[in-house]
Amino acid sequence: MKKSLxxxxxxxxxxxxxxxxxxxxxxxxxxxxxxxxxxxWDIHNDIAKKFRSSKQHGLDDGIQSIETSYLDLKIEIxxxxxxxxxxxxxxxxxxxxxxxxxxxGMSEVSRxxxxxxxxxxxxxxxxxxxxxxxxxxxxxVFCQNYDISTVGKEISxxxxxxxxxxxxxxxxxxxxxxxxxxNINYVGGDPTPNIHTIIESMKYQTQNITQLWNSNFYNxxxxxxxxxxxxxxxxxxxxxxxxxxxxxxxKISDYWGIITRNLKFVYDWGSRDIVIRHLVMPGHLDxxxxxxxxxxxxxxxxxxxxxxxxxxxxxxxxxxxYSEINRRVNRLEMIEAFSLAxxxxxxxxxxx
Ligand code: SF4
Numbered sequence: 001m002k003k004s005l006x007x008x009x010x011x012x013x014x015x016x017x018x019x020x021x022x023x024x025x026x027x028x029x030x031x032x033x034x035x036x037x038x039x040x041w042d043i044h045n046d047i048a049k050k051f052r053s054s055k056q057h058g059l060d061d062g063i064q065s066i067e068t069s070y071l072d073l074k075i076e077i078x079x080x081x082x083x084x085x086x087x088x089x090x091x092x093x094x095x096x097x098x099x100x101x102x103x104x105g106m107s108e109v110s111r112x113x114x115x116x117x118x119x120x121x122x123x124x125x126x127x128x129x130x131x132x133x134x135x136x137x138x139x140x141v142f143c144q145n146y147d148i149s150t151v152g153k154e155i156s157x158x159x160x161x162x163x164x165x166x167x168x169x170x171x172x173x174x175x176x177x178x179x180x181x182x183n184i185n186y187v188g189g190d191p192t193p194n195i196h197t198i199i200e201s202m203k204y205q206t207q208n209i210t211q212l213w214n215s216n217f218y219n220x221x222x223x224x225x226x227x228x229x230x231x232x233x234x235x236x237x238x239x240x241x242x243x244x245x246x247x248x249x250x251k252i253s254d255y256w257g258i259i260t261r262n263l264k265f266v267y268d269w270g271s272r273d274i275v276i277r278h279l280v281m282p283g284h285l286d287x288x289x290x291x292x293x294x295x296x297x298x299x300x301x302x303x304x305x306x307x308x309x310x311x312x313x314x315x316x317x318x319x320x321x322y323s324e325i326n327r328r329v330n331r332l333e334m335i336e337a338f339s340l341a342x343x344x345x346x347x348x349x350x351x352x
Contacts, residue, residue: 005272005302005304005347005350006124006233006272006273006275006304007272007273008210008232008233008271008272008273009124009183009210009232009233009273012208012209012210012232013182013210015208018208019208019209019210019211019232020211020229020230020231020232021071021202021205021211021230022208023051023054023229024051024069024070024071024074024202024229024230025069025070025071025202025203026066026069027047027050027051027054027069027070027071028066028067028068028069028070029043029044029047029068029069029070029072029073030043030067030068031043031068031073031076033076037077037080040073040076040077040080041077043073044070044073044074044077044225045225047070047073048225048228048229051070051229052229070229071199071202071203071230072203074199074226074229074230075166075196075199075200075203077226078195078196078199078200078226079097079196081195081196081222081223082095082096082097082108082196083095083096083097083098085102085193086220086222086223087137087192087193087195087219087220087223088104088137088190088192088193088218088219088220088223089218089219089220089252089253089254089258090102090103090104090137090218090252091220092104096108101152103137103139104135104136104137104152104153104190104192104193105135105150105151105152105153105157106134106135106151106152106157106193106194107152107157108196109157109163110133110163110164110165110169110193110194110196110197110198111133111134111135111151111157111160111161111162111163111164112131112132112133112134112161112162112164112169112172113132113133113134113148113151113160113161113188113189114131114132114161115129115130115131115132115172115175115176116130116176117129117130117176117179117180117181118130118185121185122275122306122351123350123351124350124351125182125183125185125212125235126182127179127180127181127182128181128182128183128185128212129173129176129177129179129181129182129183129184129185129209130185130187130214131169131172131173131176131184131185131186131187132145132148132161132187132188132189133148133161133186133187133188133189133190133191133193133194134148134149134151134152134157134160134161134188134189135148135149135151135152135153135157135160135188135189135190135193135194136149136150136188136189136190136193136216137190137192137193137216137218137252138190138216138218138250138251138252139153139250139251139252140249140250140251140315141249141250141251141315141316141317141321141322142249142311142313142314142315142316142317142322142325143314143315144312144314144315145188145189146314146315148160148161148188148189149188149189149190151189164197165197165200166197166198166199166200166201166203166204167200167201167204169197169198169200169201170201170202170203170204170205170206171204173201173205173207173209174204174205174206174207177205177206177207177209178207181209182209182210183209183210183211183212183232183233184205184209184210184211184212185212185214185235186198186211186212186213186214186215187214187215188215190215190216190218191213191214191215192215192216192218192219192223195223195226195227199226199230202230210232210233211230211231211232211233212231212232212233212234212235213227213231213233213234213235213236214235215235215236215237216236216237216239216250217236217237217238217258217259217262217263218252218255218258218259218262219262221261221265224262224265224266228265228266228269232273233273233274233275234266234271234273234274234275235274235275235277236259236262236263236274236276236277237276237277237278237279238259238263238276238277238278238292238296238305239255239278239279239281239288240255240256240284240287240288240292241256241284241287241288241289241290241291241292241295242255242256242287242288242291243255243256243257245281245284245287245288249281249322249325260295260299263276263296263299263300263303264299264300267299267300267303272302272303274300274303274304275303275304275305275306275351276296276303276304276305276306277305277306277308278292278293278305278306278307278308279308279310279311280307280308280309280311280329280333280334280337281311281325281329282311282324282325282327282328282329282330282333283324283325284325285333285336285337289307289336289337289340290340293305293337293340293341293344293346294344296344296346297344297345297346302347303346303347304346304347304348304350304351305341305346305347305348305351305352306348306351306352307334307337307338307341307348307352308352309329309334311325311328311329312328313325313326313327313328338352
């Protein structure tokens with residue numbers, strides 16, 4: 001892997017850079033817990049500007065002794081979002097603190113299905129300290145992890161893994177770091193319903209280690225604004241090249257508009273530590289693979305794409321339901337996908 005492709009990640013690994021969450025912990029944020037949420041956002045957005053300028057100047061040693069930090073402020077805002085949940089664009093507005101559940105089926109309790117050193121991720125990432133959360137904000141009919149993604153929906157939440165708070169999640173992360181993980185990889189299901197727990201865990205994590213967001217990327221702008229200054233690495237899925245396929249196969253709306261908006265947000269913020277995962281679907285080259293690769297080449301040039309050929313029919317897909325995707329992707333389809341990436345000069349070989 002060329003170092004210039006994932007600069008911040010490689011610098012952390014080389015001991016030359018600091019994971020962003022450490023910097024957020026050192027940046028003072030004076031706020032009153034009685035303030036309105038709008039007031040907290042105003043303070044947050046002011047500090048975000050300061051954070052960006054200090055980051056550009058490489059100032060990772062802030063004030064050592066502070067009462068409340070930028071990270072504390074993010075924790076407080078994330079807890080408030082739980083009362084009218086809008087972590088993802090399903091925008092359920094349910095009060096998860098009161099036990100209400102939205103599309104993902106999760107209450108405020110985060111559940112970890114498993115956490116281990118994962119050697120099956122992209123080569124630059126392994127061993128990856130992967131934490132699988134139960135539950136998901138999508139409803140993919142072909143889900144290959146439905147035993148954990150349907151927790152809270154088809155499987156009782158209580159049977160869906162170990163309940164954790166921020167402190168307990170930090171223990172998982174610290175142990176993985178000590179075992180030699182190159183990064184802490186938040187995945188699922190999807191990590192989005194657990195943003196409050198993940199941010200809180202950073203108060204208790206101890207290692208200078210990359211924080212990696214491995215998600216369907218259906219986050220709201222508010223959720224992404226909370227995450228942008230604390231995540232070092234982005235590993236988003238980009239499944240569908242239009243919203244109709246998103247609606248049909250993942251049961252969510254405006255897929256294309258939301259995913260392209262979020263990818264632009266991270267890219268324009270300045271991150272070059274992004275690897276997009278595109279799962280090629282059978283018969284979906286023209287409607288999905290091509291528009292996705294063309295959009296990446298034009299709008300976020302230089303971004304690495306993992307073009308994945310491991311789709312197989314699963315979960316609700318069979319000869320009667322969704323029969324048009326009831327087969328594996330064939331060799332010709334993969335060759336066509338790789339050829340287009342080649343033509344568009346998309347870096348893919350290093351991860352695909
Ligand atoms: S995380 Fe998304 S799906 Fe779950 S309750 Fe919140 S807005 Fe709804």
